[in-house]
Amino acid sequence: xxxxxxxxxxxxxxxxxxxxxxxxxxxxxxxxxxxxxxxxxxxxxxxxxxxxxxxxxxxxxxxxxxxxxxxxxxxxxxxxxxxxxxxxxxxxxxxxxxxxxxxxxxxxxxxxxxxxxxxxxxxxxxxxxxxxxxxxxxxxxxxxxxxxxxxxxxxxxxxxxxxxxxxxx
Amino acid sequence: xxxxxxxxxxxxxxxxxxxxxxxxxxxxxxxxxxxxxxxxxxxxxxxxxxxxxxxxxxxxxxxxxxxxxxxxxxxxxxxxxxxxxxxxxxxxxxxxxxxxxxxxxxxxxxxxxxxxxxxxxxxxxxxxxxxxxxxxxxxxxxxxxxxxxxxxxxxxxxxxxxxxxxxxxxxxxxxxxxxxxxxxxxxxxxxxxxxxxxxxxxxxxxxxxxxxxxxxxxxxxxxxxxxxxxxxxxxxxxxxxxxxxxxxxxxxxxxxxxxxxxxxxxxxxxxxxxxxxxxxxxxxxxxxxxxxxxxxxxxxxxxxxxxxxxxxxxxxxxxxxxxxxxxxxxxxxxxxxxxxxxxxxxxxxxxxxxxxxxxxxxxxxxxxxxxxxxxxxxxxxxxxxxxxxxxxxxxxxxxxxxxxxxxxxxxxxxxxxxxx
Numbered sequence: 001x002x003x004x005x006x007x008x009x010x011x012x013x014x015x016x017x018x019x020x021x022x023x024x025x026x027x028x029x030x031x032x033x034x035x036x037x038x039x040x041x042x043x044x045x046x047x048x049x050x051x052x053x054x055x056x057x058x059x060x061x062x063x064x065x066x067x068x069x070x071x072x073x074x075x076x077x078x079x080x081x082x083x084x085x086x087x088x089x090x091x092x093x094x095x096x097x098x099x100x101x102x103x104x105x106x107x108x109x110x111x112x113x114x115x116x117x118x119x120x121x122x123x124x125x126x127x128x129x130x131x132x133x134x135x136x137x138x139x140x141x142x143x144x145x146x147x148x149x150x151x152x153x154x155x156x157x158x159x160x161x162x163x164x165x166x167x168x169x
Numbered sequence: 170x171x172x173x174x175x176x177x178x179x180x181x182x183x184x185x186x187x188x189x190x191x192x193x194x195x196x197x198x199x200x201x202x203x204x205x206x207x208x209x210x211x212x213x214x215x216x217x218x219x220x221x222x223x224x225x226x227x228x229x230x231x232x233x234x235x236x237x238x239x240x241x242x243x244x245x246x247x248x249x250x251x252x253x254x255x256x257x258x259x260x261x262x263x264x265x266x267x268x269x270x271x272x273x274x275x276x277x278x279x280x281x282x283x284x285x286x287x288x289x290x291x292x293x294x295x296x297x298x299x300x301x302x303x304x305x306x307x308x309x310x311x312x313x314x315x316x317x318x319x320x321x322x323x324x325x326x327x328x329x330x331x332x333x334x335x336x337x338x339x340x341x342x343x344x345x346x347x348x349x350x351x352x353x354x355x356x357x358x359x360x361x362x363x364x365x366x367x368x369x370x371x372x373x374x375x376x377x378x379x380x381x382x383x384x385x386x387x388x389x390x391x392x393x394x395x396x397x398x399x400x401x402x403x404x405x406x407x408x409x410x411x412x413x414x415x416x417x418x419x420x421x422x423x424x425x426x427x428x429x430x431x432x433x434x435x436x437x438x439x440x441x442x443x444x445x446x447x448x449x450x451x452x453x454x455x456x457x458x459x460x461x462x463x464x465x466x467x468x469x470x471x472x473x474x475x476x477x478x479x480x481x482x483x484x485x486x487x488x489x490x491x492x493x494x495x496x497x498x499x500x501x502x503x504x505x506x507x508x509x510x511x512x513x514x515x516x517x518x519x520x521x522x523x524x525x526x527x528x529x530x531x532x533x534x535x536x537x538x539x540x541x542x543x544x545x546x547x548x549x550x551x552x553x554x555x556x557x558x559x560x561x562x563x564x565x566x567x568x569x570x571x572x573x574x575x576x577x578x579x580x581x582x583x584x585x586x587x588x589x
Contacts (some may be wrong), residue, residue, distance in 0.1 A: 041349045066351030068447050116330040117449040133453050150472045
């Protein structure tokens with residue numbers, strides 16, 4: 001008899017393997033997921049900052065979720081410089097109007113989008129920030145202009161709780 | 170004597186060996202026929218085994234005093250240095266041991282490149298070696314994070330961020346690696362766990378590496394297949410054991426020099442400043458043994474492509490046995506390859522140098538040229554050379570050129586056959 005007579009066994013074999021694979025995956029997932037941010041890390045989601053002492057042309061750096069956040073009170077010159085840039089000249093085109101709703105205040109993660117170093121204030125070819133690690137230059141709106149970083153510095157979710165306090169997160 | 174013929178002399182030995190053939194294994198390792206022309210470049214396998222054992226022993230003792238917590242790690246390392254009995258010695262041996270380990274592994278790898286040890290039938294030995302090398306880099310990187318100094322912290326940040334270059338899932342992977350939104354305590358504790366685990370994985374792979382080596386036997390400076398055992402071989406013990414032992418002693422002198430006279434020369438002063446997530450050191454540089462790859466990463470202006478280039482530079486080694494098309498193993502008989510080999514050595518040293526310099530101006534240009542040449546060597550020069558190169562005549566045995574005294578192969582062959 002050349003006809004295949006093992007259909008029932010084939011089915012059992014496949015079904016067993018499938019159930020086994022699902023079972024294995026169900027056990028593996030907790031082992032992988034335990035490495036993701038835990039409840040205590042997620043709980044530190046927001047932070048409030050008093051910015052009353054900050055004068056124009058200065059930057060305050062605060063820690064939020066383990067990362068530095070730059071709060072820059074920009075001068076009129078810096079705002080003008082950021083707003084007159086043409087979109088075509090940008091590596092990651094974003095309008096300054098969208099990045100700083102209130103033009104005087106620029107709030108962003110002080111983390112270079114290349115490999116995560118903290119860029120230096122008032123440095124670089126565009127009068128904004130310069131990352132010492134691999135030479136990325138950012139403008140007065142924190143937008144990447146030159147160097148290996150692919151994106152502008154990230155603007156986190158934030159709001160003015162009152163005239164002197166910014167809530168980040 | 171072949172392994173199958175071996176029988177322990179004592180009755181107890183026989184009883185034991187019939188149940189667990191450890192004595193057969195010991196006999197195999199003792200009698201293992203080794204080419205008699207192995208030079209000192211072949212002693213680095215033994216030296217590397219010594220390095221691994223040293224790292225494991227010093228690592229275990231350091232772990233008895235180290236505390237893997239973001240708030241206490243830096244202090245616990247200082248505690249080891251100042252309070253723990255001989256803590257300074259153990260830590261300096263461990264820290265410099267990592268550098269010595271890489272020094273030895275680079276010599277070992279370049280030995281293989283020169284004498285064509287990666288070629289058939291030794292591809293598996295070579296690939297296992299590359300996996301060991303990758304694990305060594307992972308272990309070294311994670312170990313460097315543990316003291317929780319500025320370089321530890323920012324090195325960890327930069328290296329883990331390499332994964333963010335992966336499209337779509339990159340950011341998620343980085344968060345997963347960190348166990349948070351930045352390098353922090355969860356990152357430190359998992360790095361400590363993995364740093365503890367990896368050396369044992371390496372140990373297992375070393376066993377496979379040696380097992381795979383013992384199937385075809387050692388390559389040799391002449392690079393020809395030899396009969397084993399024959400007049401071209403000597404037993405591993407005592408010949409190679411003594412030679413390896415002597416080389417190890419010389420190596421330990423260099424090791425001891427660093428440990429006792431310049432324990433911090435290979436490190437960075439910044440790592441004696443506690444980690445601070447608000448300030449990046451002015452100049453982030455990895456340890457010296459990773460510099461050539463760091464230079465490749467920085468020489469590409471695109472983030473994703475830079476990461477791809479850096480990884481390719483390492484992984485390209487795994488397919489080397491198939492990129493090198495020459496049938497002749499040893500560079501001794503490959504006049505052109507020999508020259509390209511030394512150019513490659515210079516190229517890697519140059520990459521290492523520019524990797525330590527700021528990525529700008531002339532340094533960047535040099536890094537780019539050297540990176541391009543590195544890939545050119547493996548992807549173009551090696552495959553083409555196998556077809557174009559006019560190789561020198563290879564002797565039939567290791568003994569032949571010695572007995573013949575030379576270029577006159579016919580005479581040597583004649584003389585040899587008379588002796589047999």
